[in-house]
Amino acid sequence: MKKGNYKGKIQSIILKAKNVYEIKIVSSVENILAGQFISILCPNHTFRRPFSVADFENNIITILMKLQGDGTKYLSSLKAGDDIEFLAPLGNSFEILNKKSLLVGAGIGIAPMLFLKKELNKNNIENYLITGFKEQDEVISGSDEVKIGGSVLDRLDDIIKENNIEVIYSCGPYPVLKGVSEIAKKYNIASYVAMERVMACSIGVCRGCTIELIRNGNIERASVCKDGSIFRGDEVVWE
């Protein structure tokens, strides 16, 4: 699927949980894979705002957006029928393996996990999605298990053992991704994490969103927007 700058229309925008909006976008984008993202133009802002895709069905892109600052505030003010401009499809996608999969989403990190879960289900791959939220009114539905308060990481040991998990996928704040990667290492299973950084170009050119990876003993800089946003947990150099 060729990347491009697309014009789309908002089909619906609804408040899904506290400070989280679900936005559905109609456009001519033909395909998006689980783990990929789009980058939306916000008037009077230099940077576009990147959003993981939470679903793609019948040419409709669904994203979940948490209110963060001016850019997201602008987007939350849009109404059904309004035009938006965005780059898509961006970044790599989750590698779908025929293995018992554990999906871990923390907060708004649930977005790509919902898309991935759908893809795994389509492929009849056994999976279990656990998500964590700080408070009840932040909960977004669609998981097999929800943890409110505390750390979602606290449940992973039990789930891995009970379900003979063979691979973990995760999206959420940095400490969660780091924790997931460490737990996967402990059980000697693969982990794939969706990293997040402030982005400028969204297409791998400006090198503004790089992270450090270790591959074959060498340190490399990879851009989250193009080389990622999905990385193997054991290749990320965690701070």
Place this chain on the structure above:
Amino acid sequence: MGIEKLKTVLKSPNRSFELKTPVLGASGTYGYNNEFEDFINIEYLGGVVTKGITLEKRLGNKGDRIFETTSGMINRIGLENVGIDCFIKEKLPVLKEKNIDFILNMAGSSFEDYEKLATIVNDNDIKAIEVNVSCPNVNSGCLEFGKNPKTLEELVKKIRNNYDGFLIVKLSPNVSDIRSLALAVQNAGADCISAINTLHGLGIKLNYNGKTFTKKSVQGGLSGRCVKPVSLYYVNQIKNTVDIPIIAIGGIATMNDVFEFISVGADAVQIGTENFTNPSVISDIAVNIEKFMDKNNFKDFEDLKCKIRLEEE
């Protein structure tokens, strides 16, 4: 007819360099070759100024590298690049295959670095180079060469001695008198000046969690629409000082911006930060200039340039 109209020739006393259009992609914002191909009409790409290339590969700076500001951004990438050998082996063939005109941007931390780079690009028949003497984001060298007229003249002379092609020097706004630096560059035999590089900037973001403040700060080079008046000022100063052509850089986002820079002496422009906001901006502007010329019967870009500069205050 068509794009022929946008052809731009940069002429110095000894050399000339032809551009498909007067609108180029600025160093560090446009990659090495065809990275923007999915987003633009490549026929209307005046050329790519490559990412700053050093002798050896560089990993660049650790930590947060970019910060969004009002109408702009701050970056501290730190000259991450593949190095000259890799550029010649892997990036150059794509530029040739795709027929993309380009200017190689080079950076070093010693006279020897620049001399070696000049020799390598000369041997590889690279038609134009832009010398970065003004990157504010690396610890060693670079900006220091762009601050002192004597040092800069010596540096450019050394490069000139090793390079026969079209030599552009990119100047920094973070100096006390840009005119003396522009003169030094001209005296040393450079063919063209590009200006400006980024301004020193510091971005601060504070968050209060109810108990304590957390602070994030990014110090680096400020760019984007907010720097346009600064760049207009410096381009005007350079034009009043030297005779060699000028490529303007700094906050350009529309056709009108291009016209404003032409009015103060620019012969061509580079688009930087705006590529991140609108990845098709370079071809959009070139197409708009072409339409404007067609509609108003300008015979070529030179004609348009002359008319803009004749405009009375």
